[in-house]
Amino acid sequence: MMLLYxxxxxxxxxKVRLALGEKQLPFKMQVEKVWxxxxxxxxxxxxxxxxxxxxxxxxxxxxxxxxxxxxxxxxGARPLxxxxxIERAEVRRxxxxxDRKFYAEVGVNLVEEKxxxxxxxxxxxxxxxxxxxxxxxxxxLAYIDWLVDRRTWLAGxxxxxxxxxxxxxxxxxxxxxxxxxGDHSEAKDWYxxxxxxxxxxxxxxxxxxxAPPPRHYADLDF
Amino acid sequence: MMLLYxxxxxxxxxKVRLALGEKQLPFKMQVEKVWxxxxxxxxxxxxxxxxxxxxxxxxxxxxxxxxxxxxxxxxGARPLxxxxxIERAEVRRxxxxxDRKFYAEVGVNLVEEKxxxxxxxxxxxxxxxxxxxxxxxxxxLAYIDWLVDRRTWLAGxxxxxxxxxxxxxxxxxxxxxxxxxGDHSEAKDWYxxxxxxxxxxxxxxxxxxxAPPPRHYADLDF
Numbered sequence: 014m015m016l017l018y019x020x021x022x023x024x025x026x027x028k029v030r031l032a033l034g035e036k037q038l039p040f041k042m043q044v045e046k047v048w049x050x051x052x053x054x055x056x057x058x059x060x061x062x063x064x065x066x067x068x069x070x071x072x073x074x075x076x077x078x079x080x081x082x083x084x085x086x087x088x089g090a091r092p093l094x095x096x097x098x099i100e101r102a103e104v105r106r107x108x109x110x111x112d113r114k115f116y117a118e119v120g121v122n123l124v125e126e127k128x129x130x131x132x133x134x135x136x137x138x139x140x141x142x143x144x145x146x147x148x149x150x151x152x153x154l155a156y157i158d159w160l161v162d163r164r165t166w167l168a169g170x171x172x173x174x175x176x177x178x179x180x181x182x183x184x185x186x187x188x189x190x191x192x193x194x195g196d197h198s199e200a201k202d203w204y205x206x207x208x209x210x211x212x213x214x215x216x217x218x219x220x221x222x223x224a225p226p227p228r229h230y231a232d233l234d235f
Numbered sequence: 236m237m238l239l240y241x242x243x244x245x246x247x248x249x250k251v252r253l254a255l256g257e258k259q260l261p262f263k264m265q266v267e268k269v270w271x272x273x274x275x276x277x278x279x280x281x282x283x284x285x286x287x288x289x290x291x292x293x294x295x296x297x298x299x300x301x302x303x304x305x306x307x308x309x310x311g312a313r314p315l316x317x318x319x320x321i322e323r324a325e326v327r328r329x330x331x332x333x334d335r336k337f338y339a340e341v342g343v344n345l346v347e348e349k350x351x352x353x354x355x356x357x358x359x360x361x362x363x364x365x366x367x368x369x370x371x372x373x374x375x376l377a378y379i380d381w382l383v384d385r386r387t388w389l390a391g392x393x394x395x396x397x398x399x400x401x402x403x404x405x406x407x408x409x410x411x412x413x414x415x416x417g418d419h420s421e422a423k424d425w426y427x428x429x430x431x432x433x434x435x436x437x438x439x440x441x442x443x444x445x446a447p448p449p450r451h452y453a454d455l456d457f
Contacts, residue, residue, distance in 0.1 A: 059378070060332065060336060072321055072324075074324045074328075075324075075328045075331075076327070076328060078327070078331070079324050079327040079328050079331060080324075082323070082327060083320050083321075083323070083324045086320040086323065087320050098305050098309050099294055099305075101304070101308065102294075102297075102301050102302075102304070105298070105300070105301040105304060106296075106297050109297075109298050109301060110282065114282060156281070
């Protein structure tokens, strides 16, 4: 069975879990405390980061987008990156938007500040970072509103890895109860559709000891 | 003809120029002063970043990796991402290494500090950033030494986009004369091989007014 080295509340690991779920591929998960910089793990991935997937043949694949491209190439049924070069370019553009821009502008300011700092004993969260994250979050939700006002899913008429990626990132913020869904009804409707997919169920069951999610987190009718 | 919106000394734009060169695709370039946040450009790419490629059919593709994946899908001869899913995963792992890790640890500290700050009138470069960039550069060059001690090219026996990406990033640092080639002979031999490719010639001819490159920059026998 495949093995995924992961961290709880990492949007990049969640993205891979969702992709594996959509492909209906069974896998085991192992938490990797990346801050311990374990030698065996650094030999697997010299960046020392999660996610890393070890497939059934022992091949190790590093990094969420590299893993997802690999899965789509190896398990072609239900393509997650779309069909056709132009469509895939749009899917990849949006993936990059959330993996890089959303994560830097929202995820780092909210999830990293509130959770990682606490767990690693790095002090109190910065209130200015949290304020900035909240402001930026509105801009990203407005972009989702705008996209799904014009398209069924973020990148077009089919559900793709762009939706899974955006939802993976949003889900970590939602775990903290920080998403102002009431101000963004179109984004909310879209998120409800992603959230109701079977691939999302394990992510909604995540429960970090000492930091439980708010009640609406796992609720499909939030 | 294709049109590439670019910035001088952007490693991401250089990577696309090299990929287009390897594919022998003719293209025009247009400098986009991204800091002016021109409305027409934001309509093309809402992140406001370069590179953006507009192909002959008017499709716009945003972001260096998205563009390169698109080019490899559309123009399959001389595949740049390698053949086979495992090989492509290794190529993409190394691309991510240089685009994300090298850029954050070296490029931002050296090229952004020394060039972009000056051109945008943002003050003097930070000497601590420059020292950190120099230290980090040694680690990355040692990683290249290690890879090409074991393989012909960075990702294996074939020249791939991993080599072009690494060389694009290094070339911007080399433009400033900041690469300690004397301490890394294997990385130097590898760079000499990439540098001698016809696709590299236009990049070696770059000459930014007010910031000329050192003499060895364009020299194939440096």
